Amino acid sequence: MKTNFRGKAHKFGDDVDTDFIVPARYLVTTDPVELGKHCMEGQDPQFVGRVRAGDIMVAGKNFGCGSSREHAPWSIQGAGLSCVVAKSFARIFFRNSINIGLPILESPEASEKIQDGDDVEVDLTTGVIKNHTRGETYSSRPFPEFMRRIVESGGLMKYVRKKLALPGK
Amino acid sequence: MGMTITEKILAAHAQDGNGSSRRKEVHAGDFLQVRVDLAMGNDVTAPIAIRTLEAEGLNKVWDRRRIALVLSHFLPAKDIQSAAQAGIVRKFARLQKIVNYFDETNGGVEHALLPELGLVVPGDVVIGADSHSCTYGALGIFSTGVGSTDLAAIMATGEWWCKVPESMKFVYHGRLNKWVTGKDLVLYTIGQIGVDGALYRAMEFTGEVIRSLSVEARLTMSNMAIEAGGKSGIIEADGKTEAYVKSRTKRPYKIYKSDPDASYVETVEWDVTHMEPQIARPSLPSNTVGVSQVAGTKVDQVFLGSCTNGRIEDLRVAAAILKGRQVAPGVRLIVIPATHNIYRQAMKEGLLKIFSEARAAVSTATCGPCLGGHMGVLAEGEVCLSTSNRNFPGRMGHKDAPVYLANPAVAAATAVAGCITHPDDVVKKSGRKK
Numbered sequence: 001m002k003t004n005f006r007g008k009a010h011k012f013g014d015d016v017d018t019d020f021i022v023p024a025r026y027l028v029t030t031d032p033v034e035l036g037k038h039c040m041e042g043q044d045p046q047f048v049g050r051v052r053a054g055d056i057m058v059a060g061k062n063f064g065c066g067s068s069r070e071h072a073p074w075s076i077q078g079a080g081l082s083c084v085v086a087k088s089f090a091r092i093f094f095r096n097s098i099n100i101g102l103p104i105l106e107s108p109e110a111s112e113k114i115q116d117g118d119d120v121e122v123d124l125t126t127g128v129i130k131n132h133t134r135g136e137t138y139s140s141r142p143f144p145e146f147m148r149r150i151v152e153s154g155g156l157m158k159y160v161r162k163k164l165a166l167p168g169k
Numbered sequence: 170m171g172m173t174i175t176e177k178i179l180a181a182h183a184q185d186g187n188g189s190s191r192r193k194e195v196h197a198g199d200f201l202q203v204r205v206d207l208a209m210g211n212d213v214t215a216p217i218a219i220r221t222l223e224a225e226g227l228n229k230v231w232d233r234r235r236i237a238l239v240l241s242h243f244l245p246a247k248d249i250q251s252a253a254q255a256g257i258v259r260k261f262a263r264l265q266k267i268v269n270y271f272d273e274t275n276g277g278v279e280h281a282l283l284p285e286l287g288l289v290v291p292g293d294v295v296i297g298a299d300s301h302s303c304t305y306g307a308l309g310i311f312s313t314g315v316g317s318t319d320l321a322a323i324m325a326t327g328e329w330w331c332k333v334p335e336s337m338k339f340v341y342h343g344r345l346n347k348w349v350t351g352k353d354l355v356l357y358t359i360g361q362i363g364v365d366g367a368l369y370r371a372m373e374f375t376g377e378v379i380r381s382l383s384v385e386a387r388l389t390m391s392n393m394a395i396e397a398g399g400k401s402g403i404i405e406a407d408g409k410t411e412a413y414v415k416s417r418t419k420r421p422y423k424i425y426k427s428d429p430d431a432s433y434v435e436t437v438e439w440d441v442t443h444m445e446p447q448i449a450r451p452s453l454p455s456n457t458v459g460v461s462q463v464a465g466t467k468v469d470q471v472f473l474g475s476c477t478n479g480r481i482e483d484l485r486v487a488a489a490i491l492k493g494r495q496v497a498p499g500v501r502l503i504v505i506p507a508t509h510n511i512y513r514q515a516m517k518e519g520l521l522k523i524f525s526e527a528r529a530a531v532s533t534a535t536c537g538p539c540l541g542g543h544m545g546v547l548a549e550g551e552v553c554l555s556t557s558n559r560n561f562p563g564r565m566g567h568k569d570a571p572v573y574l575a576n577p578a579v580a581a582a583t584a585v586a587g588c589i590t591h592p593d594d595v596v597k598k599s600g601r602k603k
Contacts, residue, residue, distance in 0.1 A: 015364055015561075019564045020563065028250035028253075030220055043563070043568060061365060062368065062398060065398065068298060069214070070316035070317040071213075073316075074217075091368065092300055096318065099318035099322075150330075156318050156321075157225050157318065159322075160325055160326055164325065166226075
């Protein structure tokens with residue numbers, strides 16, 4: 001699993017909900033690539049056109065609130081974004097991201113100081129976020145050990161395979 | 170140290186790794202594997218879970234009796250893609266011989282359906298792949314919403330990982346005014362604490378006002394715990410809960426109660442005696458005010474239904490206002506009984522006739538307009554008052570279509586007046602047609 005990402009920051013505000021991330025009219029598909037084409041379309045239909053592979057999403061508090069649709073983290077991944085940095089995450093979005101392997105980092109400081117378009121680098125192993133545009137470094141909250149085990153297994157289903165003692169895939 | 174009702178239920182379901190033993194005591198912050206009594210998926214979330222199981226080569230579910238698959242969101246199919254999605258679930262349900270599989274002729278919106286059929290009982294752990302799965306908490310159940318991969322893991326193993334949530338206690342004192350009910354209490358609560366005011370926490374609703382509420386009104390409250398960021402919204406089971414459950418199932422249940430010395434991260438007490446019906450203004454469920462502050466706001470559409478307020482009591486209170494009256498010219502009223510059984514009951518009681526004569530559009534059960542799916546999607550600039558649970562930008566259609574949330578009585582009064590209206594202003598001031 002890749003643990004280092006560098007890209008342009010795309011900044012959003014507080015309480016970005018899942019209808020904003022992927023509107024319900026696209027819930028008729030389960031294909032991440034197709035979902036990626038509509039990422040953030042609820043508010044900004046031009047967004048996907050501005051994303052380059054590896055870019056980083058930055059948001060305020062309670063990111064991903066609302067519905068339980070896993071289509072939301074899938075669409076973020078499908079659009080080519082590498083990870084999401086936010087002040088805090090809504091609970092189901094948080095679980096879904098861990099479960100599908102979308103890296104997320106909780107950092108109130110980074111969330112406040114990073115501006116749209118900044119050149120940002122994220123190291124998942126240390127949780128350190130570097131802002132190359134502003135020459136600043138921020139730390140993020142480490143995941144509890146239990147969650148790290150899921151992430152290190154390669155997501156929830158790989159973890160489940162291990163638990164069920166099924167041969168690896 | 171004492172335990173909350175949430176901690177007790179989770180302790181009773183905790184696995185020790187060998188798959189059997191329960192734990193005497195757990196507390197907020199502990200990570201657990203818990204045994205799940207019922208797992209639920211719908212036509213939006215189950216297809217991804219099924220795809221995930223198939224991709225992992227896991228082709229047998231843990232227990233075909235403990236999985237509920239409910240087609241609800243885009244039912245009857247709104248287009249070719251949603252028909253194909255429903256088909257994935259139908260095929261899987263057939264193949265795995267899922268006992269609790271519900272389609273358009275016998276089901277409805279899952280959170281109205283499962284309690285109605287007695288598939289969830291006090292003391293259970295219920296995990297649903299839909300955010301409003303917190304609804305069942307109203308019956309003294311630990312229940313919460315998850316995504317599709319979590320559902321896939323539970324369908325394979327019957328277990329779910331969780332962090333025991335901190336609990337936040339809400340105590341409601343006083344006596345409710347006429348027209349004020351569970352919806353108003355929960356909108357008020359979200360308005361006070363914000364859309365992340367209970368983030369990751371178990372919300373525990375209690376006090377004499379909660380005990381005075383019907384089971385259906387309690388279901389409405391627990392339903393919206395997620396709109397405050399809550400992991401769950403739980404209410405201790407009482408005599409009303411037992412009567413409700415016993416009339417629906419013979420399954421044994423267990424009533425848990427919080428210890429007097431249980432630990433709460435926060436306790437909030439309100440006297441709600443003088444509360445008027447509450448409205449969440451666009452575009453956050455926490456943007457709440459009393460109805461008098463937005464009275465007169467013109468609407469284009471009113472939606473009565475959803476897992477929040479599409480139950481028989483909701484239809485009765487709306488029908489009582491609509492009887493002998495008509496929806497204002499230029500306003501569309503959409504009524505969707507939340508389940509097939511509620512639809513039939515409403516037909517038996519003559520409620521559907523009242524709605525139809527009032528010039529409402531009445532549909533078979535679906536989540537439909539609540540999530541901007543179908544059956545009443547809003548165009549740019551259209552204003553809707555809805556009895557559902559969310560009003561984020563774009564929730565019911567175009568991102569610039571403002572949505573107000575309210576209780577069913579306010580919805581009916583608003584449909585008649587054509588603008589947001591206190592039910593008294595319709596009932597007391599405008600006469601019925603003979």
